[in-house]
Amino acid sequence: MLNASIPEGPIADKWASYCDASKPINPANKRKYHVIVVGTGLAGASAAASLGELGFRVSTFCFQDSPRRAHSIAAQGGINAAKNYKNDGDSVHRLFYDTIKGGDFRSREANVYRLAQLSVKIIDQCVAQGVPFAREYGGLLDNRSFGGSLVSRTFYARGQTGQQLLLGAYGALNRQIAAGTVKSYPRTEMQDLVVIDGQAKGIITRDLLTGELRAHMADCVVLATGGYGPVFYLSTNAVGCNVTATYRAYKKGAFFANPCYTQIHPTCIPQSGDHQSKLTLMSESLRNDGRVWVPLKKGDARPQEQIPESERDYYLERKYPSYGNLAPRDISSRAAKQVCDEGRGVGPGGRGVYLDFSDSIKRLGQDVITARYGNLFDMYAKITGENPYQTPMRIYPAVHYTMGGLWVDYGLMSNLPGLFVLGEANFSDHGANRLGASALMQGLADGYFVLPYTVASYLNHVKPGAIKNTDAQVTGGLRETHESIVRLMSVRGKHSPDYFHRELGKIMWNDCGMARTEQSLKNALSEIPKIREAFWKDVCVPGSSQDYNPVLEKASRVADFLEFAELLCLDALERRESCGGHFREEFQTEDGEAKRDDKNFSHVAAWEYRGSGQKPTRHQEELAFENIALAQRSYK
Amino acid sequence: MSLLNLKLRVWRQKNGTSKGAFVNYDAPNISPDMSFLEMLDVVNEKLITQNQEPIAFESDCREGICGACSMVINGIPHGKERGTTACQLHMRHFKNGETIVIEPWRARAFPLIKDLVVDRTAFDRIQQAGGFVSVNTGSAPDAHAILVHKDNAEKAFDAAACIGCGACVAACKNASAMLFVGSKISQLAHLPQGDPERKRRAKAMVMQMDAEGFGSCTNTLECEAVCPKEISTRVIAELNWEFMRS
Ligand SMILES: Cc1cc2nc3c(=O)[nH]c(=O)nc-3n(C[C@H](O)[C@H](O)[C@H](O)COP(=O)(O)OP(=O)(O)OC[C@H]3O[C@@H](n4cnc5c(N)ncnc54)[C@H](O)[C@@H]3O)c2cc1C
Ligand code: FES
Numbered sequence: 001m002l003n004a005s006i007p008e009g010p011i012a013d014k015w016a017s018y019c020d021a022s023k024p025i026n027p028a029n030k031r032k033y034h035v036i037v038v039g040t041g042l043a044g045a046s047a048a049a050s051l052g053e054l055g056f057r058v059s060t061f062c063f064q065d066s067p068r069r070a071h072s073i074a075a076q077g078g079i080n081a082a083k084n085y086k087n088d089g090d091s092v093h094r095l096f097y098d099t100i101k102g103g104d105f106r107s108r109e110a111n112v113y114r115l116a117q118l119s120v121k122i123i124d125q126c127v128a129q130g131v132p133f134a135r136e137y138g139g140l141l142d143n144r145s146f147g148g149s150l151v152s153r154t155f156y157a158r159g160q161t162g163q164q165l166l167l168g169a170y171g172a173l174n175r176q177i178a179a180g181t182v183k184s185y186p187r188t189e190m191q192d193l194v195v196i197d198g199q200a201k202g203i204i205t206r207d208l209l210t211g212e213l214r215a216h217m218a219d220c221v222v223l224a225t226g227g228y229g230p231v232f233y234l235s236t237n238a239v240g241c242n243v244t245a246t247y248r249a250y251k252k253g254a255f256f257a258n259p260c261y262t263q264i265h266p267t268c269i270p271q272s273g274d275h276q277s278k279l280t281l282m283s284e285s286l287r288n289d290g291r292v293w294v295p296l297k298k299g300d301a302r303p304q305e306q307i308p309e310s311e312r313d314y315y316l317e318r319k320y321p322s323y324g325n326l327a328p329r330d331i332s333s334r335a336a337k338q339v340c341d342e343g344r345g346v347g348p349g350g351r352g353v354y355l356d357f358s359d360s361i362k363r364l365g366q367d368v369i370t371a372r373y374g375n376l377f378d379m380y381a382k383i384t385g386e387n388p389y390q391t392p393m394r395i396y397p398a399v400h401y402t403m404g405g406l407w408v409d410y411g412l413m414s415n416l417p418g419l420f421v422l423g424e425a426n427f428s429d430h431g432a433n434r435l436g437a438s439a440l441m442q443g444l445a446d447g448y449f450v451l452p453y454t455v456a457s458y459l460n461h462v463k464p465g466a467i468k469n470t471d472a473q474v475t476g477g478l479r480e481t482h483e484s485i486v487r488l489m490s491v492r493g494k495h496s497p498d499y500f501h502r503e504l505g506k507i508m509w510n511d512c513g514m515a516r517t518e519q520s521l522k523n524a525l526s527e528i529p530k531i532r533e534a535f536w537k538d539v540c541v542p543g544s545s546q547d548y549n550p551v552l553e554k555a556s557r558v559a560d561f562l563e564f565a566e567l568l569c570l571d572a573l574e575r576r577e578s579c580g581g582h583f584r585e586e587f588q589t590e591d592g593e594a595k596r597d598d599k600n601f602s603h604v605a606a607w608e609y610r611g612s613g614q615k616p617t618r619h620q621e622e623l624a625f626e627n628i629a630l631a632q633r634s635y636k
Numbered sequence: 637m638s639l640l641n642l643k644l645r646v647w648r649q650k651n652g653t654s655k656g657a658f659v660n661y662d663a664p665n666i667s668p669d670m671s672f673l674e675m676l677d678v679v680n681e682k683l684i685t686q687n688q689e690p691i692a693f694e695s696d697c698r699e700g701i702c703g704a705c706s707m708v709i710n711g712i713p714h715g716k717e718r719g720t721t722a723c724q725l726h727m728r729h730f731k732n733g734e735t736i737v738i739e740p741w742r743a744r745a746f747p748l749i750k751d752l753v754v755d756r757t758a759f760d761r762i763q764q765a766g767g768f769v770s771v772n773t774g775s776a777p778d779a780h781a782i783l784v785h786k787d788n789a790e791k792a793f794d795a796a797a798c799i800g801c802g803a804c805v806a807a808c809k810n811a812s813a814m815l816f817v818g819s820k821i822s823q824l825a826h827l828p829q830g831d832p833e834r835k836r837r838a839k840a841m842v843m844q845m846d847a848e849g850f851g852s853c854t855n856t857l858e859c860e861a862v863c864p865k866e867i868s869t870r871v872i873a874e875l876n877w878e879f880m881r882s
């Protein structure tokens with residue numbers, strides 16, 4: 001049984017008492033501690049900047065050419081905070097409640113409560129940095145609504161909220177780089193974690209321009225390396241998103257929690273062909289003003305303007321009258337799949353539903369819609385060649401976010417002491433389904449406000465600079481990394497890494513996507529090893545490993561996906577219930593909603609690696625619901 | 637729409653010290669729904685299966701926001717569609733049989749790494765020189781303590797939309813980075829939060845820009861024309877004003 005080390009006391013006081021109990025480190029000593037932060041997205045950049053401000057020596061790593069290009073840059077819709085600026089009844093407790101319920105009662109209460117508490121400080125911090133949030137005429141901040149909530153608590157910067165928040169954090173990071181507290185290593189990929197006497201003490205990296213492998217030692221290591229959505233090949237994630245850092249840490253002993261909790265987002269532009277390299281999200285914020293519908297009749301091929309109102313099925317409004325088009329993502333996605341499975345989908349292959357703005361345009365005028373969503377409408381028009389002001393958008397669900405990640409305790413430390421995990425890379429706050437606008441909130445809460453405290457309280461017990469990079473674990477790690485690169489380069493087969501990645505994606509989407517069954521999962525578990533075997537026989541990586549080689553980077557990430565996918569499916573198989581985004585067809589209510597099994601599965605599953613070819617061990621962390629009563633989720 | 641058969645003339649160069657040259661490729665059966673980068677993916681996939689090094693180019697988000705993709709297409713950074721990055725440019729804008737010329741950004745301050753990939757870390761160093769508000773974590777007042785006029789917030793946003801791709805530099809005959817630097821200066825000049833450090837910021841960023849070897853601005857406005865976020869040269873005028881005041 002895993003222990004999350006949650007402080008005692010009433011939920012509202014836990015974080016304050018944690019902070020009170022942690023002893024500050026003498027400023028002169030802070031400089032002696034070296035902290036490695038892998039990843040410079042919202043979580044990593046905010047953490048590194050804040051640690052630098054406190055006086056720690058920090059090194060940051062990212063695989064892009066600049067910290068500013070981390071995938072957080074692509075977040076569109078907004079960030080939640082319990083400010084209650086709208087006076088519509090929001091509060092820390094309500095945000096806490098919505099997030100626990102939205103996560104289908106599979107997240108840890110204490111973490112989520114802290115997240116809700118810290119949410120208000122995030123907005124203050126970002127505004128002070130000069131993040132240009134949307135404003136009202138009075139000069140105050142504007143808000144909008146997101147799925148799974150009845151209050152308006154989402155702060156936004158047009159459709160580029162992630163970009164603006166990340167540039168704020170990047171600015172804070174740059175300030176520390178200039179001050180000399182942070183050293184930045186762009187185009188440098190973490191290849192392995194160095195664990196010495198059970199503690200995380202460094203990383204092995206590859207310089208992506210020269211191929212040089214190097215060990216970086218530190219007093220603790222922070223992973224903020226994002227999610228693993230591209231294990232499905234097609235997703236709304238950037239094409240470089242990967243599982244390498246977290247998976248390799250897992251192979252070094254860190255537990256991987258709930259890998260089967262993956263989020264399929266309801267509103268993405270449908271796939272246009274086999275050439276597709278990624279799918280594009282149309283922000284959930286669009287559902288504030290867009291109405292989702294399909295024809296009432298199966299196989300109705302008339303153009304949408306010829307389908308009279310009475311022959312349209314606004315299925316979300318019909319099935320979930322109180323939340324309507326703002327039903328949470330997992331529910332909206334499944335509803336879309338259902339109507340398409342019934343033969344009522346629209347567009348090529350019948351895999352699409354309409355997202356229609358004509359009512360809002362009539363009611364509010366095109367200008368208002370442009371001001372709210374202009375860039376999203378433009379993006380849609382560029383990709384599809386259609387004008388969404390005139391014809392409804394066509395959308396379909398796509399893989400978007402991964403709630404699973406490395407297991408962490410209340411202090412965001414994994415079971416390996418000295419290894420901290422932040423942002424999308426950890427598992428903690430979103431349970432089985434993440435609500436919109438809450439990943440940005442979590443990444444920044446983790447980085448700005450939680451980690452600086454918890455790292456300090458860990459380092460209080462650590463002697464700085466104790467390990468040298470001549471340790472056997474370090475030289476061994478360098479050798480292993482070198483060997484695995486040589487192995488990839490020497491196959492010289494006939495297919496690109498993408499070829500295998502696409503094959504894997506097909507299996508994952510069909511057998512472990514929006515609906516899963518015991519049989520489909522068993523099928524996936526027998527197919528994945530075959531693709532992996534084929535990969536190692538037949539992958540081709542041209543060029544040299546001592547040079548800038550994007551194919552090598554890709555091959556090494558695909559190799560990890562090919563192993564990790566099995567863990568994901570195994571977790572999905574063993575979780576014999578439906579919850580949030582994990583929908584097992586065998587476990588559903590009469591009206592087709594996810595049916596949880598609280599008696600047997602009200603726990604986190606955390607997997608321990610046991611060696612290649614061995615079945616990993618499934619550990620459990622029981623989830624206690626002391627502040628919110630377990631209930632069947634209803635959005636009706 | 638039917639499939640396109642295209643010819644590519646692509647700049648190939650092993651690294652910054654070797655000599656580069658154009659190489660011709662066929663790109664047959666291209667779907668008009670593909671993005672420009674997906675078209676290159678198809679060409680590359682074929683090269684890889686022949687154990688040849690694919691055309692190196694950068695991309696990540698593939699939705700026009702990260703600023704990674706960077707290539708000159710038929711003489712224009714990101715191609716001729718206005719307000720569009722290469723990753724958002726779709727093949728329906730090309731004609732069957734057309735020859736497409738693809739080159740890297742060319743500027744002294746952006747040394748070439750390989751093929752279409754250049755080193756843009758000069759942009760990071762300019763931001764490090766002063767592109768921020770000096771506020772430590774945890775020290776901020778309540779967000780509503782600072783009122784911002786809606787028009788100012790909008791102007792700040794228009795400038796802040798910069799994705800740091802470098803097309804402005806690539807388009808400019810002087811390889812000037814004024815649009816890039818101006819966008820950060822303008823963002824913070826329109827916000828009360830940026831006020832206390834405005835003089836220091838303008839001076840430091842301009843000095844770093846010069847030190848990196850970017851050229852000066854002679855108002856040819858090519859930068860505005862190619863900017864995928866359509867940032868206006870208003871920000872350059874504002875940068876000049878802020879710099880003069882500093
Ligand atoms: C299209 C889209 C829209 C979204 N919109 C919203 C929204 O409106 N609101 C919301 O709350 N959430 C949204 N999300 C989710 C949210 O953007 C992400 O969950 C969040 O930004 C993740 O931040 P992060 O800091 O954890 O990781 P990321 O931003 O993904 O950063 C990962 C970092 O790790 C680095 N890295 C990864 N692997 C390695 C390695 N091996 N070595 C070195 N470095 C490595 C990368 O270089 C990068 O710097 C959206 C997501 C997508 C895909
Ligand atoms: S790949 Fe991100 S902007 Fe083109």
